[in-house]
Amino acid sequence: MSRLDRCLSVRDFEREARRIMPRCVEGYVCGGTEDGASLRESLRAQHDIGFKPRGLRVVDQRSSQVSLFGEQYAMPVGFAPTGFSAIVMHECDLALARAAQDARIPFIISGASSVPLERLQEATGKRCWYQAYLPGNTDRIAKLLDRLRRAEIPVLVVTIDTCVGANRENLQKLAFTVPFKLSPRVVLDGMLHPRWSLNVFMRTLLGSGVPRFSNLYEDIGPPITQDPPNGFRGERDKLSWDHIRWIRRNWPGKLVLKGLMHADDARLAHEAGADGVIVSNHGGRQLDGCISPLQALPDVVAAVPAGFPVMVDGGFRRGADVLKAVALGASMVFTGRPQLFGAAVGGNAGIRKVTEIFRSEISTNMALLGCGSLADVTPDLIAPMRVACPA
Template sequence: MTAPERGYADYQYEIYLRGLQDQLPPFTTDSGALEDVARERLGPRPYGYIAGAAGSGATARANLAAFDRHRIVPRMLRDTTARDQRTNVLGSELAAPVVLAPIGVQSLVHPDGELATARAAAATGVPMVLSTAASHTIEEVAEANGADGQRWFQLYWPHDDEVTASILARARANGYTTLVVTLDTWQLSWRPHDLDQAFLPFLRGHGVAIPLSDPVFRSRLPRPVEEDPQGAAMRWLPIFSGTAHTWDELGFLREHWDGPIVLKGILHPADARRAVRAGMDGIVVSNHGGRQVDGAVAALDALADVVAEAGAETEVLFDSGIRGGADVFKALALGARAVLLGRPYVYGLALGGAAGVEHVVRGLLADFDLTMGLSGCATIADIGPEMLHAGGGGEARR
């Protein structure tokens, strides 16, 4: 028995073929079960930091419920035997409309952290976005991602222009092509999962590898990092947290980054309009996976209005609530150019390092590939709003 060629869907046949030798897949293929297994593996602090949400968790629940309200309307008798997921995002061709979202402090769930994610991203051909709050340096992650890896850099914008310029210069010098500026996390929200454990990783020296390796930031310290790492981490916190930035500061980033700039955290059409006027290249419609404002609008519910306001000038990506291939399909149908996958790949990281991340990404791409074909879409261009029926029922997912 040989697997028919179906592109990303081949992963399905790989798993079935291994079954002929009584081999089960190394990790579950069910995204809901994946979280459950990761929760059992991780302690309450790392699990709570990754899975937790702001306040009551209402926004995180709304993100998933919004996907359930939109239902795919499959079309029949179309030749979708072969599918093509390729798309162009911010001037670069992507093999699929999926990017690994910036998630910080990945060493909480696996010692290799972002290094493992970088290797898996390169192996699966998807871009990764490195968080400013990484457990490894800009340079180390670039090396792990390899010469052919596609990597973007996410900025938690410091309130020190020289430190910001230094970090951006390091990212550009190490092959990070796109800058993703997170707007919604200048101050941490009320997060019961972390508060009940009295756990903020940065105070313990986790997730600060990038600033603590930065020459400009290090020059600000009264003592070398090696002598007082906790003191250095404590000096970093007020530089990147606690004070809001404003629209008129965006020019500074443009002066210090010569590639595409994307603003992450846009939910209101008026903010999309301001991003366009500011000359930004892209927008990520996102509520930070429900981690910042309890009771906020579901990201998917905000997507179509932001796409309409952004027009053709500024590309719109989507983040918050992607769990499976159908979610990717729905976000694209509502106008997103690509999606950012978050928590699921980190659960894969927790279970198996780079192999776990690769399994999750390959599974998502296979699921999306099959969803495309079975819904009557052979290319990304075939996926439009007419493929959805809004207002469907069904139980909201966890």
């Protein structure tokens, strides 16, 4: 049986991927910050909610389709932006974009990605969303917006939870840095993982050279071994609601804010003219000790007018997890690590299998819940997972 055949769930993919990736790549993909509390809580919180399924409902014609920003998507799952995915698979950004396009789900290009966004747009009929790491500087933002406008990006996602780099102690211990440095430790790590060295490292170097900061600012930037002009995080700590309002006046496409956890920020986002928000703690990679995005979701949904898209990411590993978020009012659930595990294990086929697992689990569990469409996935179908003793 092949590695890919052995993977029946996202957790199976994670187990296999951890074996293949050098420790520094594993640390980068899988790790959180400080004590890993935000990451742990995001994964754990899914188990705090249980289902109360309905029976005897005809579910032979069910559909998990969702309509968002004028597009019909096949299911309420999309690919979250993941920077530096080139260290997981050769031209991983392109593979993710194509797999998402074929599965009819949204794909968000990371601002820290390597395949030029114009090429990703070309490969997907110009359907990619783009995630920006913005400096608090309107002149610099304006130049990036020009590029995005020319590339016909339909949805701009501004990440708001990375005003400074977080404390990733695990990466310091593994000698993993941004910009990327080939330390003796990293070289040894690669040598101990020959499959990765051959399929990813060598193939990338020989095929397209050192990956670049291709999509951070208005031009293709330097290789990821060098700091981009103005620094990778330059002026991000100056970004404010004034910039969001300025972007709204100057950006004709859809505008989404990613990385909100507080209902008041959702209200501000709506007032500033955003078209949607993504509730997220950055996969536990920024502030440690956060509540889970799933816990934050209901307050955010309650804070904005009905119909305003509230999306969520962080810790979603099963179709059942996705349906819990839908029951709590999410319009879309994004995943970050799952498709990277797929890429590490099986390249294109691995990414596609992870996507198919989500699709099939959602379809099966909708039937078992008695739901023919996502509109049927309502809050009455879930409850806190605990036994209440009668008084």
